[in-house]
Amino acid sequence: MDLYYRLGSAPCRSVLMTAKALGVEFDKKTTINTRAGEQFNPEYLKINPQHTIPTLHDNGFALWESRAIMVYLVEKYGKDDKLFPKDPQKQALINQRLYFDMGTLYKSFSEYYYPQIFLKKPANEENYKKIEVAFEFLNTFLEGQTYSAGEDYSLADIAFLASVSTFDVAGFDFKRYANVARWYEQAKKLTPGWEENWAGCLEFRKYFDTKPKSFFQLLAALRLHQNTRVYLITTFSECHQREKMDFYYRPGSASCRSVLMTAKALGVEFDKKIIINTRAGEQFKPEFLKINPQHTVPTLHDNGFALWESRAIMVYLVEKYGKDDKLFPKDPQKQALINQRLYFDMGTLYKSFSEYYYPQIFLKKPANEENYKKIEVAFGFLNTFLEGQTYGAGEDYSLADISFLSSVSTFDVAGFDFKRYANVVRWYEQAKKLTPGWEDNWAGCQEFRKYFDN
Structure with a gap:
C-alpha cells in the first residue's frame, strides 16, 4: 500500500494523520514534487489520470481525493468504527463536515492565498471575507460541542485540523473565534501524527516566508471585525413540534435535484418539500437558520436531525432508508x-x-x-x-x-x-x-x- 503525497499539502497531511490514528503503515510514501510537474509523469498518470495528490495505491486499487481516502482507510483497516461510525446520522454529520471542509473552509484558503503565493497577485479583500465567513460557520458548528461533528472525535476533526493548522501557519488570526481556538488546542493534543502535520505546515510556510514583511501587515489591515450575527444549532423540539422528514430545496439547483433523484430511486417520500427562494433571501429567515446555520440548500430535516451538503444527504438516505446498498455498497x-x-x-x-x-x-x-x-x-x-x-x-x-x-x-x-x-x-x-x-x-x-x- 503506497501513498503518493507532498508533506506541505493539507489534504495529504489529513491522510497521514488518519493512518497514524488507525495504526496503518504505508509500504512506501512517495513524495511527488508538484512544483516540478512530477504528477504528470506517465507512470503516475496510469495510477491517477486526474494527477492530484494524495493518491493511495492499495494492492492494485488506486484512489485519490483525501477525504475519500480517509474514509476508505477506516472502512478497510480500522479495528473499530470510532472515527467514522456505522450509525447513519453520526456518519452523515461527519460527511457533511468533510464536504464543508472541501467546499467552504479549505476552499477559502486556496482562493485567498494561492493567487498570492503562486501567481504573485495582490491580496483580494472579497476572498478574505470568505475566510471569515467560513470560520464563523465552523465556530457555530462547535458551539456547545467538544468535537466538530458531535460529541465524539472523528475524521471531521482530523480534516479540520489539517486545514486550520494551515491557516495558522499562514498567519490568519482565528483567536476571535473562541470555539475554534478551544477546539484547535484540544485537537492538537488528541490527534496522532500532529507533529508530522505541523512539520508539513512549516514546510508549507516557506511560501509565506519568501513574501515581503508587509504581507502579514496587509493581512492585519484586511481583517474586518464585522458584527456578524451567529445562529446556534437548536434541537428540533425548539423549532417544530411535529416529527417529519422535510426537505428544503430550490427546483433549479443541481445539488437539490441530485437529492430528489436519490430519494426517487430509493422510494423515499418527503413529508414536506419546502421551496427556499435564495434569490429573495429566504435562507436567512431565523426559522431556517435554526435548522441550518450555514443557510444553504438542500437541507434535510429528518425527525430532529438536520443535514445539509447534497452528497452527504444522498449517502445518508441510502444508509438510513435504502432497502439494499446497491447505490452505495458496503464494500x-x-x-x-x-x-x-x-x-x-x-x-x-x-x-x-x-x-x-x-x-x-x-x-x-x-x-x-x-x-x-x-x-x-x-x-x-x-x-x-x-x-x-x-x-x-x-x-x-x-x-x-x-x-x-x-x-x-x-x-x-x-x-x-x-x-x-x-x-x-x-x-x-x-x-x-x-x-x-x-x-x-x-x-x-x-x-x-x-x-x-x-
Missing part, C-alpha cells in the same frame, strides 16, 4: 470509488460550472476564458473515468451517476457542447434512461434555464 473499495467521484463532482466538475457561469448570471460579468478551460479539463477527466466503464464509478450504477447526471444536465441546459467527450455522451444518454426522477430533474434544469434565456 470498502466500491464505496471509496463512489466517494472519490462525489468529491470530484463537488470540487472539480460542478465547481467549474459555478466559476464560469455564476459570475455571468448573477454578477453580469463577461465570460472568463480561463474558467471555461477548467470546464474542458473537468470533462476531460470525466471522459477518462468513463473509459471502458458503463457507469461513473465502475460497472455498477451508483450515487456517483446520480450526482454526475445532475451536474452534466445543468451543463446541457446551459448550452455547453460536450459531444467531443464520447464517453460522457454515451454515459449521459444511458443515465437519463436509468435514473428515476429524470423528468423532474430536467424540469428543474428548465427552471434554471431562465437565467440563460435572460
Whole structure:
C-alpha cells in the first residue's frame, strides 16, 4: 500500500494523520514534487489520470481525493468504527463536515492565498471575507460541542485540523473565534501524527516566508471585525413540534435535484418539500437558520436531525432508508470509488460550472476564458473515468451517476457542447434512461434555464 503525497499539502497531511490514528503503515510514501510537474509523469498518470495528490495505491486499487481516502482507510483497516461510525446520522454529520471542509473552509484558503503565493497577485479583500465567513460557520458548528461533528472525535476533526493548522501557519488570526481556538488546542493534543502535520505546515510556510514583511501587515489591515450575527444549532423540539422528514430545496439547483433523484430511486417520500427562494433571501429567515446555520440548500430535516451538503444527504438516505446498498455498497473499495467521484463532482466538475457561469448570471460579468478551460479539463477527466466503464464509478450504477447526471444536465441546459467527450455522451444518454426522477430533474434544469434565456 503506497501513498503518493507532498508533506506541505493539507489534504495529504489529513491522510497521514488518519493512518497514524488507525495504526496503518504505508509500504512506501512517495513524495511527488508538484512544483516540478512530477504528477504528470506517465507512470503516475496510469495510477491517477486526474494527477492530484494524495493518491493511495492499495494492492492494485488506486484512489485519490483525501477525504475519500480517509474514509476508505477506516472502512478497510480500522479495528473499530470510532472515527467514522456505522450509525447513519453520526456518519452523515461527519460527511457533511468533510464536504464543508472541501467546499467552504479549505476552499477559502486556496482562493485567498494561492493567487498570492503562486501567481504573485495582490491580496483580494472579497476572498478574505470568505475566510471569515467560513470560520464563523465552523465556530457555530462547535458551539456547545467538544468535537466538530458531535460529541465524539472523528475524521471531521482530523480534516479540520489539517486545514486550520494551515491557516495558522499562514498567519490568519482565528483567536476571535473562541470555539475554534478551544477546539484547535484540544485537537492538537488528541490527534496522532500532529507533529508530522505541523512539520508539513512549516514546510508549507516557506511560501509565506519568501513574501515581503508587509504581507502579514496587509493581512492585519484586511481583517474586518464585522458584527456578524451567529445562529446556534437548536434541537428540533425548539423549532417544530411535529416529527417529519422535510426537505428544503430550490427546483433549479443541481445539488437539490441530485437529492430528489436519490430519494426517487430509493422510494423515499418527503413529508414536506419546502421551496427556499435564495434569490429573495429566504435562507436567512431565523426559522431556517435554526435548522441550518450555514443557510444553504438542500437541507434535510429528518425527525430532529438536520443535514445539509447534497452528497452527504444522498449517502445518508441510502444508509438510513435504502432497502439494499446497491447505490452505495458496503464494500470498502466500491464505496471509496463512489466517494472519490462525489468529491470530484463537488470540487472539480460542478465547481467549474459555478466559476464560469455564476459570475455571468448573477454578477453580469463577461465570460472568463480561463474558467471555461477548467470546464474542458473537468470533462476531460470525466471522459477518462468513463473509459471502458458503463457507469461513473465502475460497472455498477451508483450515487456517483446520480450526482454526475445532475451536474452534466445543468451543463446541457446551459448550452455547453460536450459531444467531443464520447464517453460522457454515451454515459449521459444511458443515465437519463436509468435514473428515476429524470423528468423532474430536467424540469428543474428548465427552471434554471431562465437565467440563460435572460
